[in-house]
Amino acid sequence: MTAIPNADSLFDKAQQVLAGGVSAGMRINPYLGKPLYVERGEGAHLYDIDGRRLIDFNMSNGAALLGHDHxxxxxxxxxxxxxxxxxxxxxxxxxxxxxxxxxxxxxxxxxxxxxxxxxxxxxxxxxxxxxxxxxxxxxxxxxxxxxxxxxxxxxxxxxxxxxxxxxxxxxxxxxxxxxxxxxxxxxxxxxxxxxxxxxxxxxxxxxxxxxxxxxxxxxxxxxxxxxxxxxxxxxxxxxxxxxxxxxxxxxxxxxxxxxxxxxxxxxxxxxxxxxxxxxxxxxxxxxxxxxxxxxxxxxxxxxxxxxxxxxxxxxxxxxSRPGVYEQINATAENFYAQLQSVFDENGVQVRVQGMGARFGLYFGRTDPVTTWTDATNHDHAVNQQFVAECNRLGVAFHGYTKQGPPGHAGFSLAHTQADFDETLNVVDTVAGSMGKGQKAKGKG
Ligand SMILES: Cc1ncc(COP(=O)(O)O)c(C=O)c1O
CATH class of the missing domain: 3.40.640.10 (Type I PLP-dependent aspartate aminotransferase-like (Major domain))
Structure with missing residues (x-):
C-alpha cells in the first residue's frame, strides 16, 4: 500500500509538477504557506491527508452551502x-x-x-x-x-x-x-x-x-x-x-x-x-x-x-424549503455575536462582521468596516496567528493574500450546534493566548 504523504512532503512533490504546487493560485493559504490537502469532506467537516478532522469555515469558497456531501x-x-x-x-x-x-x-x-x-x-x-x-x-x-x-x-x-x-x-x-x-x-x-x-x-x-x-x-x-x-x-x-x-x-x-x-x-x-x-x-x-x-x-x-x-x-x-433562511439568519446572528463576545472577553481587538451565512474577521479594528480601504487595513500579523492556531486546533479558516482583506469565511446548513460550540471553544483558547500577548505588549 502506498503511504499517505503528509501535507509538507506532498506540497514538495506537487511543486515539481504543478505550477506553484497548486491548480488555483488562491489555494495556497498564505497564512499556512501551503494548501490544505483534503482527503474527503463530510457535512461541515474536512478530513485532511494527515487524518485530521477540521470544522470548515471556508466551505469550498462558499460553494458548499448545504455542506460537503448533501x-x-x-x-x-x-x-x-x-x-x-x-x-x-x-x-x-x-x-x-x-x-x-x-x-x-x-x-x-x-x-x-x-x-x-x-x-x-x-x-x-x-x-x-x-x-x-x-x-x-x-x-x-x-x-x-x-x-x-x-x-x-x-x-x-x-x-x-x-x-x-x-x-x-x-x-x-x-x-x-x-x-x-x-x-x-x-x-x-x-x-x-x-x-x-x-x-x-x-x-x-x-x-x-x-x-x-x-x-x-x-x-x-x-x-x-x-x-x-x-x-x-x-x-x-x-x-x-x-x-x-x-x-x-x-x-x-x-x-x-x-x-x-x-x-x-x-x-x-x-x-x-x-x-x-x-x-x-x-x-x-x-x-x-x-x-x-x-x-x-x-x-x-x-x-x-x-x-x-x-x-x-x-x-x-x-x-426553497420553508424556514431555511430564518434558520440561516438566526444562526448567523447568534454565532457572530458569540464570536465577538469570545474575542472581547479575551481582550483581542477584532470586528466580527457578517450577514447571512458569510462573515469577515477584521483584527485590529473595532469600528464598522464600510470600505475596501478599511478592510485591507486590518492587522495581517494577528490574522495570520489566529488562522494558523485555529487550523492547528481543528478549525479551518482561509486567507487570500497577505496584503488584501482578511478573506471571507462562512458556515453551511450542515454546521451543527456541536460544531459551533467546538469552534467557540477553539477560538476562546486561541484568543486567550493572543489576548495575553496583546496585554503583555501593552504593559511593555
Ligand atoms: C463575486 C464573485 N464574482 C465572480 C467570481 C468568479 O467566479 P469563479 O471563481 O467561479 O470564476 C467570484 C469568485 O470568487 C466571486 O466571488
Whole structure:
C-alpha cells in the first residue's frame, strides 16, 4: 500500500509538477504557506491527508452551502452519471432549473447557464456593451468579479482610494485601465461625481451587492437604491454580481433582500452546491441579445453541464424549503455575536462582521468596516496567528493574500450546534493566548 504523504512532503512533490504546487493560485493559504490537502469532506467537516478532522469555515469558497456531501445533491449527481455524462446538450432539466430561478430571483426574467463565475461576469459586460454601444464600465474598489482581463485592475496604492488604476497582474494591458472607472464602495459623493463625469459613457455599473470578498461589507443605507437610480438616469446597465452573495441571506439573493432589482445578475458557487455551474440572468430584452439574432455571443462545451444542473435543482429545492433562511439568519446572528463576545472577553481587538451565512474577521479594528480601504487595513500579523492556531486546533479558516482583506469565511446548513460550540471553544483558547500577548505588549 502506498503511504499517505503528509501535507509538507506532498506540497514538495506537487511543486515539481504543478505550477506553484497548486491548480488555483488562491489555494495556497498564505497564512499556512501551503494548501490544505483534503482527503474527503463530510457535512461541515474536512478530513485532511494527515487524518485530521477540521470544522470548515471556508466551505469550498462558499460553494458548499448545504455542506460537503448533501445526500440529495449526491443522488442528483449520481442520477446524471446514470443518464450518461452529458454535456453540450440541452435537456428538460435545464428548462426546469431556469423556471425555478425565474420564480425565486426577482431580477431573472431569462437565464443563461455557463460553467464558472468569471465567464458570466464577462458575458454580463458583453451584453451591457452590446445593449448600450458603450465600452467603459464602473466597478468598485476591491469588488471581485473573477480573474478575466476586465477585472484585473486595482488602485496603485490599495489604501488610497484616489490613486491611479493599474493592472493587478503581469500580462494585463495597461491600456485596459482607461475603460475602468473605479470608485470606493459606499462612497456616495465619489459615486455621484463619477456618474456626473462618466455616466453617459458607461455600459455598466458592476458591484457585489454585499462585498463578501472583503469579508462582509453590506451596502450603506440607500446605496443600492442610489446605484439603481443613477444607472437608470444615465442609461447604464446595473449588474449585481451575486456569485458569492446569491442564496446567502435570502433565497432570491441580495436584490430580493433589499428590494432593488438590477438589470442583470450573475450566480455561481452555492447555485449547484460545489458543482461547476454559473448563470447570467436578467431583463428579457437584454437577455434576448444572446439569441442567434441578438448579436452578443455566449456558448461553451461545458455550459450548463447536466451533472451541475441536476445538482442545482436539488440545491434550490433544499434552499426553497420553508424556514431555511430564518434558520440561516438566526444562526448567523447568534454565532457572530458569540464570536465577538469570545474575542472581547479575551481582550483581542477584532470586528466580527457578517450577514447571512458569510462573515469577515477584521483584527485590529473595532469600528464598522464600510470600505475596501478599511478592510485591507486590518492587522495581517494577528490574522495570520489566529488562522494558523485555529487550523492547528481543528478549525479551518482561509486567507487570500497577505496584503488584501482578511478573506471571507462562512458556515453551511450542515454546521451543527456541536460544531459551533467546538469552534467557540477553539477560538476562546486561541484568543486567550493572543489576548495575553496583546496585554503583555501593552504593559511593555
Ligand atoms: C463575486 C464573485 N464574482 C465572480 C467570481 C468568479 O467566479 P469563479 O471563481 O467561479 O470564476 C467570484 C469568485 O470568487 C466571486 O466571488
Amino acid at each position: 445526500p440529495k445533491v449526491k443522488a442528483a449527481v449520481n442520477h446524471g452519471v446514470e443518464l450518461g455524462i452529458i454535456c453540450a446538450a440541452e435537456t428538460s432539466f435545464h428548462e426546469e432549473l431556469a423556471a425555478k430561478m425565474v420564480e425565486i430571483i426577482p431580477a431573472a426574467e431569462r437565464v443563461r447557464f455557463s460553467s464558472v463565475g468569471t465567464e458570466v461576469t464577462i458575458v454580463a459586460l458583453r451584453i451591457a456593451r452590446a445593449a448600450t454601444g458603450r465600452s467603459k464600465y464602473l466597478k468598485f474598489d476591491g469588488h471581485f468579479h473573477g480573474l478575466a482581463e476586465q477585472w484585473l485592475y486595482k488602485r496603485k496604492d490599495p489604501l488610497d482610494p484616489v490613486s491611479p488604476v493599474v493592472p493587478s497582474s503581469d500580462g494585463v494591458p495597461v491600456s485596459g485601465a482607461a475603460e475602468v472607472v473605479m470608485v470606493p464602495w459606499n462612497d456616495v459623493a465619489a459615486f455621484e461625481e463619477a456618474m456626473r463625469v462618466h455616466g453617459g459613457e458607461l455600459a455598466a455599473v458592476f458591484c457585489e451587492p454585499i462585498h463578501y470578498n472583503a469579508g462582509c461589507i453590506p451596502p450603506a443605507d440607500g446605496f443600492l437604491e442610489l446605484l439603481r437610480e443613477r444607472t437608470t438616469e444615465h442609461g447604464a446597465i446595473l449588474v449585481f454580481d451575486e456569485v458569492l452573495s446569491g442564496f446567502r441571506t435570502h433565497v432570491g439573493g441580495v436584490s430580493a433582500q433589499y428590494g432593488v432589482t438590477p438589470d442583470l445578475t450573475t450566480h455561481a458557487k452555492a447555485l449547484a452546491n460545489g458543482l461547476p455551474l454559473s448563470s447570467v440572468s436578467g431583463r428579457a430584452d437584454l437577455m434576448s441579445l444572446l439569441t442567434p439574432t441578438g448579436g452578443a455571443i455566449h456558448s461553451g462545451t461545458y455550459s450548463g453541464h447536466l451533472l451541475s444542473v441536476l445538482a442545482a435543482l436539488a440545491t434550490l429545492d433544499e434552499l
